[in-house]
Amino acid sequence: MKERYARWNKLAIKGLWWLVILGMLASLPVAYERHQTEQNSGRKVDVVFDYRDLLEISDSQPDPRSFIDQQLKLLKQHGVRSLSVYEATLNELKLSRRIEVFSSHEATALTQTPISPNENFTYILLTEKESEQRVREMIEKSFGQLNVQVRPWSYKNQPGLIIQMGLEESLMQTLDPDFLTMQKLKEQGFSLVVRLSNRRPFQTNPMDKLLGDLQRLGVKWIIVDGDSVPGFVSAEDTVNLDKMGEMLREHQIGLAAIEMQKTPQKGFNGLAKRIHHQVVRLHSFTESDSTKLTESLTEEELNGRIQGVADRLVLAVKDRNIRMLFLNARAVKSADKGKIVNPLDAMYQALDGPDGALPRIEKAGYTFGTAQSFQLVHSGWQTVAKLLLWIGAVALIALMVSYFAAELTLVVFLLGMLGSAGLFVLSSSIFSQALALGAGTSASSLAIMFALRAAKRKRENPTGSRIGFSVLLLVRTSLISVIGILFIVGLLNQITYALVLEQFRGVSILHLAPIVIAGLYWLLFLEPISHRERLLRTRELLSKHISILWVITAAVIAAAGFYYLSRTGNEGTTTGVERYFRSFLENTLGVRPRIKEFLFAHPLFILGAYLSFKYRNALILILIGVIGQASVVDTFAHLHTPLVISSIRIVYGLAFGTLIGFALIAVWEIIVRSWRRWVSRINAS
Known part of the structure; x- marks a missing residue:
């Protein structure tokens, strides 16, 4: 044997x-x-800028709207073809100069009218006439879904609303995306990428209508905002996830997968499978990354960091199959300069300045435009x-x-x-x-x-x-x-x-x-x-x-x-x-x-x-x-x-x-x- x-x-x-x-x-x-x-597929790269960050930076400027218009032109000149728009919040509507928001105490001081000491509400003035009706509907609809009463209010013939919820909590609530802003950005030649969260109760009909409206605006990609995808309940309860996948397929909208996240977004893989992996990889240049370009640096040091940003973006596309470059920026207080500074100019140099990222990516055989998923x-x-x-x-x-x-x-x-x-x-x-x-x-x-x-x-x-x-x-x-x-x-x-x-x-x-x-x-x-x-x-x-x-x-x-x-x-x-x-x-x-x-x-x-x-x-x-x-x-x-x-x-x-x-x-x-x-x-x- x-x-x-x-x-x-x-x-x-x-x-x-x-x-x-x-x-x-x-x-x-x-x-x-x-x-x-x-x-042979997926060779288009989309450069996306976070529009909310632009709003926040504009809040430090003497003429916010003029600043935004100027930066939108510069973004387009420097190769940014898409803007990311979030689901709206009261704070974002305030940054857009569509509303002003007050607490009960602030409303008392403003109107010189006594308010009940037991009241802790949110007071809103609708400051922009052209968006007044749309903003009113957004607020009433979103807070109505939360069973929070909203009633009319005015100050010196300026219309407003009272939300029967504390100011801090109301600022945290998620509304529908601001379609007025999205339409304006679309008219200026930008493609739109939308960030959707799982913070609101999932309802099939409103979500289907929202996705249909986004499709009509030409939205092809959604970036998940938060730690779970819309429709996720638990690993066992996948009914809403099935519905979300079906609606995304119907409206031909895919998902962007953010690379190198510490914690994977719950339900992402399941939703990606349900839409037949209509997914592109996204590299995020974060707000924290951008602040490194605003520090007190010598010209040589700043140029070195700009070069580092350009190298990073090129490597992301060439070496890691990234098809969406997501750029964030943040304004910071500079004690040395005695003013509030932002990294936008340095980021523009990193994109298409000397030895910038975009010409090098194009030289490597890629084109720029709306990102495309792999055709397997x-x-x-x-x-x-x-x-x-x-x-x-x-x-x-x-x-x-x-x-x-x-x-x-x-x-x-x-x-x-x-x-x-x-x-x-x-x-x-x-x-x-x-x-x-x-x-x-x-x-x-x-x-x-x-x-x-x-x-x-x-x-x-x-x-x-x-x-x-x-x-x-x-x-x-x-x-x-x-x-x-x-x-x-x-x-x-x-x-x-x-x-x-x-x-x-x-x-x-x-x-x-x-x-x-x-x-x-x-x-x-x-x-x-x-x-x-x-x-x-x-x-x-x-x-x-x-x-x-x-x-x-x-x-x-x-x-x-x-x-x-x-x-x-x-x-x-x-x-x-x-x-x-x-x-x-x-x-x-x-x-x-x-x-x-x-x-x-x-x-x-x-x-x-x-x-x-x-x-x-x-x-x-x-x-x-x-x-x-x-x-x-x-x-x-x-x-x-x-x-x-x-x-x-x-x-x-x-x-x-x-x-x-x-x-x-x-x-x-x-x-x-x-x-x-x-x-x-x-x-x-």
Whole structure:
């Protein structure tokens, strides 16, 4: 029985490679269709400014309406084609100069008429004749839905209303959007993006009428305002969500997904699914971001920050499939300047000034206008391709295990197929992500283990060109890592990942696991010894006395690992100097290679392969190269980045890493030869 299993196991190792190859071939047309989705649709970018912010800034100006008219012209001149309008509030109507709002105490002082000491109402004067009727209807309708009484009031023949609700609370209430303002902005040539909240009771007929009115104004996109989408009640109660989705489809209005939110908006994914993912990604330049442009800065510092804003907007579009740039601004008090300042002029420079964002985005192949969602290219045969990818991914994981325990390869493959099938029944999303994570980790681990074996054989038979061997080894190692890329791209080719409605979890594992696996292999499995001997070596290592040097080394490695992991994923941290360097690379090359690849991992790999002809410990440098291989695979785990951008990034990393590796070799040779001359002179004297 053992002999039969051993024979089958030996055949399985060869057969599994063929399954991996089939999976790779199946991934290629899948990747091509993803590329078509990214390149042939959704190439329009919308630059949107928050109109409410403009109203708030105007409140600090001596002539608010003239200021708004002037800024609207400037916004259009500097490339802003759309304005975002919220559901109205009493405060926004006040900023628009349509009403004046008073508390009971303020109304008493104004009218010189005693008011009951028990009264705490809100008094409103309708100050604009052309909007008087519309504003009255908005207020009466919205507060009537809250069962709050509204009655007429006037002061010196100026009409008004009394809302039987305290001033602070009434200012918080949400009204219908201000259609008078929206119509005016539309006439001035702006497209409109509307922010809707879930703050008001959801009623089908009023919502359907509202969406119909928005459609007639040409509104194509809604940005959710608040922590839940209109119609969301709970994860279990989805009746209103179903209705909201149906109405959005009927009125051909989609959703904008705000990237990098700390807390996902409740019900967003469900509503996105109900409208067949008619969704675009939105990058928000927040009020807090804008205040950094109003601080007391030198001209050089201000220009640096403006450049940083431009770089940020360009990267959002090129690297993260952003199709809506949402700009906010805030007026702030400047003690140094002795006045209230705003960031608008600096933002205009960032948009279309010298080296501004908009010309660079256009140069990258995008156009400006109303944003468009992706037109998904997804053929029916992808189901068969996913089946081959499933089998190939399990085979790849089993082959990685074979480097540690070859006799278990067949068992691991069969158990992997069984376990993954159970995972698919449990959750298809977890199934795909687990296989992609396993395949990606296995590929980069196999790549570096192959490199260690090749370098070890070369040390035993040091023939041929050392530089040629180094370059060829890096290329072959990287090609093995590409296997993992193909499986990640093939298994996770879904629109939800491109829109980041669903995220590929475990990116940190994808970085760390190959380091641990390759390190374990180098430590215990690189030499052809028995499992018993490995066990003895492990015991010997564990029983060694711990020195202070070991403790310091472990602390340094732990700190380096923490720093390494802190920089991974979408929320990785970077230093100011590194951000400047990244910006320089991006602006110079168009696509920024990863620093840890071309400045660290790949050059050390090249140097290690070069030195492996003579030095056994040079394998440690090749081992460090696993960081670069994990990074190569991880680059494609950022599923919202276009495939073209990721591919260019990898090629740049390998090219520049090789050149820097050559420089390290040259420095090594200079040092060694200088040392030898110095030693020979000492010996001669």
